[in-house]
Amino acid sequence: MRKIFLLATIFFCVTCAGCFQSNSTLIITDGGEVFLRNKFIGAPIVSEQIESFKENFARNSNAEISPVAENNMSGYDIRVHYPNVESFAAKKISLFAAHDGKNFGIRQRKGWFFDAYNFDFVSTGGRKFSPSETAAVQSVLSQVTFDLTIELPYAAENHNADKFDAAQKILSWNLAPSLLSGTDKHMRVEFRLWHRDKIFLTALAEILLLAATIFFTVKTRAEDFDSLEKDLRLKRNIFAGLFVALILISAYMLFAPVTFTDSISAALP
Numbered sequence: 001m002r003k004i005f006l007l008a009t010i011f012f013c014v015t016c017a018g019c020f021q022s023n024s025t026l027i028i029t030d031g032g033e034v035f036l037r038n039k040f041i042g043a044p045i046v047s048e049q050i051e052s053f054k055e056n057f058a059r060n061s062n063a064e065i066s067p068v069a070e071n072n073m074s075g076y077d078i079r080v081h082y083p084n085v086e087s088f089a090a091k092k093i094s095l096f097a098a099h100d101g102k103n104f105g106i107r108q109r110k111g112w113f114f115d116a117y118n119f120d121f122v123s124t125g126g127r128k129f130s131p132s133e134t135a136a137v138q139s140v141l142s143q144v145t146f147d148l149t150i151e152l153p154y155a156a157e158n159h160n161a162d163k164f165d166a167a168q169k170i171l172s173w174n175l176a177p178s179l180l181s182g183t184d185k186h187m188r189v190e191f192r193l194w195h196r197d198k199i200f201l202t203a204l205a206e207i208l209l210l211a212a213t214i215f216f217t218v219k220t221r222a223e224d225f226d227s228l229e230k231d232l233r234l235k236r237n238i239f240a241g242l243f244v245a246l247i248l249i250s251a252y253m254l255f256a257p258v259t260f261t262d263s264i265s266a267a268l269p
Contacts, residue, residue: 021145030153034082041075089265098265105265114192116258123185146176159189209243
């Protein structure tokens with residue numbers, strides 16, 4: 001089906017401007033929810049393929065599907081909500097899944113202050129074109145849109161996006177050349193979802209330990225009885241030790257390199 005679709009697209013796009021557009025937007029919220037929006041529109045000659053895209057989403061998700069039309073093209077705006085990254089990763093969506101020997105899909109490292117994620121996606125290009133088809137393919141590239149955009153709540157730690165905003169929260173990849181040339185396109189981004197409630201609790205605990213250390217330090221200096229002074233000094237040392245230990249542990253959890261292991265994505269051959 002991919003071969004027939006590509007050849008039909010090439011044939012039509014050579015004679016008509018703007019024959020097919022596919023835009024996928026993946027939105028990750030601060031709380032870890034995932035919103036996937038796919039917009040497929042095309043000229044009448046590719047309407048059968050667009051209908052198959054819609055049916056695939058309708059069968060495999062609780063998608064909200066709305067028809068759309070622009071100029072001489074029509075198609076669908078498909079929106080799917082996932083409660084967390086794990087449930088999204090479990091879906092067998094080819095663009096976001098793990099492919100044996102090609103990519104990891106989604107890897108996760110949970111932590112106290114943040115959960116770290118490594119997205120390693122691949123757009124498989126299918127077959128390679130013969131030299132006689134290459135010229136036609138090149139003429140199609142300017143008339144076909146196939147983009148992936150990932151919107152993050154915080155700046156990405158690193159990525160290989162083709163385009164990105166100044167804050168490095170909105171990342172985009174152009175997948176059309178991969179689709180039409182038969183090559184694979186890799187999309188990689190690493191980011192963190194911060195736990196603001198746990199950061200606040202840790203900061204509050206550190207403040208209380210510091211306050212207790214200062215309090216017992218002042219009380220120790222003001223006390224005349226040796227036995228009571230020793231007791232106060234012991235308490236001061238305990239709180240001071242806990243404060244330093246918590247600071248060191250927090251620094252380690254914040255700044256230690258993140259290591260990713262197994263993928264949590266559904267695997268495809």
